[in-house]
Amino acid sequence: MPDLPDRMIDLLHARAGKLTKGESLTPPVVNAAKYALPGAPEHAFPYGRFDNPTWASVETALGILEDAEAVCFPSGMAAVTAAIMASLKPKAKLLLPSDGYYTVRVLMAEFFRQHEIEVTEVPTAEMGDQDVSGYDLVWLETPSNPGLDVCDIAAIAARVHESGGLVIADNTTATPLLQPVLDLGADLAVSSDTKALTGHSDVLFGHVAGRDEALMERVRNWRKLSGSTPGPAEAYLAYRGLMTLELRLQRMCDSAETLANLFYTHRAVTAVRYPGLADDAAFKTASKQMARPGFIIGVEFADAATADRFIDDCPAIFHATSFGGIQTSGERRARWGDAVPEGYVRLSVGCEPADPLVAAIRKTLDSLA
Template sequence: MKPTGAPDDHAAAPLGDGTRAVHAGLPPDEPYAPPLAGPAFAAHYHLPGDPAGAPYTYGRDGNPTWTALERALAELEDPDGTAHAVAFASGMAAMSAVLLSRVRPGDVVVLPDDGYNLLARLRERLEAHGARVRRVPTGGEEQFRALSGASLLWLETPSNPGLDVCDVRALADAAHREGALVVVDNTLATPLGQRPLRLGADVSVASGTKALTGHGDVLLGYVACRDAEVADGVRQWRKIVGAVPGPMEAWLAHRSLATLRLRVDQQARTALAVARALAERPEVSGLRHPGLPEDAAHPLAARQMRRFGCVVSFTLPDLEHAERFLAALRLVHQATSFGGVRSTAERRGRWGGDAVPEGFVRLSVGVEDTEDVVADLLRALDAADRT
């Protein structure tokens, strides 16, 4: 892939992340055509004769807008590689497709016990279907000890919401020796922050609802696989359960990729500044951000991540203190997602699915000016202390 007008003698030079994100998945230049064609709204296609080999047959099987997005996602997850990407209606649809298409009765599955809270619902489904599930915390030796006889290892790094980090390459090597498939939930890092397939994982799965699309207006998920057979399995699952993305959502997601590097760079800068400011506050405990040099996960994160993400987590003294803080915020909105252009925060304990203190806050930094976000947080902390 070469950006329009790039000199031929530099064609072999690797593209930067921003350039790749801008051009990923675009069709070859065509006179007078838009660089990114509009969404294809189609439930069916003209289909004469034998449908075998037809690129598009029915709207649940494929769509040109999905194809362009999936090509872009594969390029971002595995630059200049051979990855296969499959888009889904949501991150949960993508997660479900991987687990429920791969795991069989009697299989041993290793899952994080500190990851995304709806993963627990999938665990219940797996166990109901006869799988044996081992749950272990992210990071540390327990993940390695749980691998004996495993058929699938699921990693979430950094974990959500605790922001622990695990060694993808070492765990992938150990899991492969057991014959296990290795899946990494890459939602928080995005492919510009971390490329699990390049670290040895077999599958990278993510919610595109979060930082990938970044505007808080799209529900989307995707799976990127090194093996075409694995990709075919999740693609068939998508067809059977109908968990297909809408063409408008797929088009919006592809459009949003062009600003991905700009957004994640600004968010990473602000998140680090926020973490440093919060570290000075006596009422703040349990502060986590993998980009903070003092964070326990930083040395490992620095080895396998290229950007450290937009999320900062911390704990205030109790539920009431946290609620006063959140109510006093002006620029930072209360919302349950993360990764968007607008800064958000929430008290995660209100959902009941995460093993966190009542005063635990997950903060997602947007693309506002760094100084303004920091000032809003400090002012709200002061207000919470005075009340």
């Protein structure tokens, strides 16, 4: 495992180290559709759809974190689409997790079927046993959202590469600071930076990162030609959020580990999924490839009504979809059609002070027992 905190030091000081006297520490928000372009058009900023200085600032920061080239997008799904478009040709074969983020499966079914993409869906926990020969692309999401199953990225990537395929890993639930998927063998990393990477629940953002120049050129070209471009203000917010990533993750992971053990022992809870629990099915693999087990906990209650009461009654839990924000939030994922029990809550642990957060959740659990 690389020394990821060293990457954070480099990220925090990358812009500062290049400034001249009088320049701002934070990057400027450049609202530009046009740039001065006399003579030959070859320039880093020829037109607003091609590139932007504020994008460049956040891509530099993301690139340091990933130790790779990064290209930013206006949402996680825009990044997902770009990665797929850059990697697949018509009639290709794709292996997709059946328990990953559902919108990726909907995208394939609704739009990529017209390109005759052959899709096979396999649960994340079974990816390691799946025969990957003949697949042009294997898509991984580990820990999976919302079930929190994991798979061995390095082992799967080695087998996929032996058979001539590519591997893309959706690293949204872990972030590159907790799980460096490119170091583990993925060809591309995809992330919805809307979640923990930016962390303040105030911006839609995403990125693709990779070390293959030709593949990343296709990703960048897709953004330019499709017009899937982020706004400069959004890029600035993403950059600002990245600056506190390590601090936020430290608090979130510390509290998540405490809460996972509380849920594990509480009589109001039917079952717990958390890769940091020693008897969790994901523990062995997660311990090998993740710096920490993360900030998301799967908490199962007896039924949907009890799960909803837990979220609604706890003053320290915000009832909303998405995850990774500074406020602890929860939602009953079966309402979206995910293959989880009706009483399953995906709890995203936030940055609140640990003691009052744990006390509020304990009190709510006691009221349900």
